[in-house]
Amino acid sequence: MKQRNKIYNSFFYAINSKPNKKEVLSSLNLTNQGKNMNAHNKAEKFWDRMANYFDREERKNEPTNIKIIEKTRNRLKTSDIVLDYGCGTGTAAIEIASCVKEVKGIDISSKMIEAAKRKTVVHKVKNIDFAQTTIFDEKLKKGSFDVIFSFHLLHLVEDTPKVMQRINELLKPSGLFISATPCKGESFVQRIFYFLFGKIIRIPYLKFFKIQELKSLMTDGNFEIVETECLHQIGQQYFIVAKKI
């Protein structure tokens, strides 16, 4: 009898209470997931729009990009399996492919990946695989990469500590994470300029790192910093090689 009353009470409560949409989603643990999906879709659309202009943009920065590739090549071995996280149109991945065993390039934007795949055919590079996905894709196996690199990306992603944790888990023991990241937080003028620029072109997310903040992100994420260099004084392009501890 007691049990039957309990069921009636629960049923009565269920049909009379009107949980709002947020409560329903949160009970299903979907609120954050929904927010993340929204941010993900916005970023994907934005970078799809940028894909057509991207190679031209890259050429403008050529001296810095050349330095990034040179410095990265110095760290690579012919036996390495490498991940280019946020590969864009695949320029860096294609440039280093001849120095390593295998390269995987991933990017959130399908248009960037299409352009990267086209370039692979043009340059006749066989050891590259490009895929539209995120760093959290379960198909990427833990401990499977010798080197992960990421150029001009960390200032564009949210929740960088979680991203660093994932990068750490994808690397083999003592694997390297090589990055080049604009640190616009170092200069008040640059910060304002890029904030306005970001608003005008509607970049979905932009972080203004200070150099120390970027370094702490690595060390807090269980990396030891083994090399740093500011590659472009005005742009504050900060190059870091960090080793998985």
Ligand SMILES: C[S@@+](CC[C@H](N)C(=O)[O-])C[C@H]1O[C@@H](n2cnc3c(N)ncnc32)[C@H](O)[C@@H]1O
């Ligand atoms: C400024 S571009 C840099 C591209 C390339 N790394 C380079 O240096 O030429 C940033 C790239 O990161 C990609 N991206 C942005 N957010 C991402 C995310 N959460 N996961 C993977 N790729 C992302 C964009 O689609 C874009 O191709």
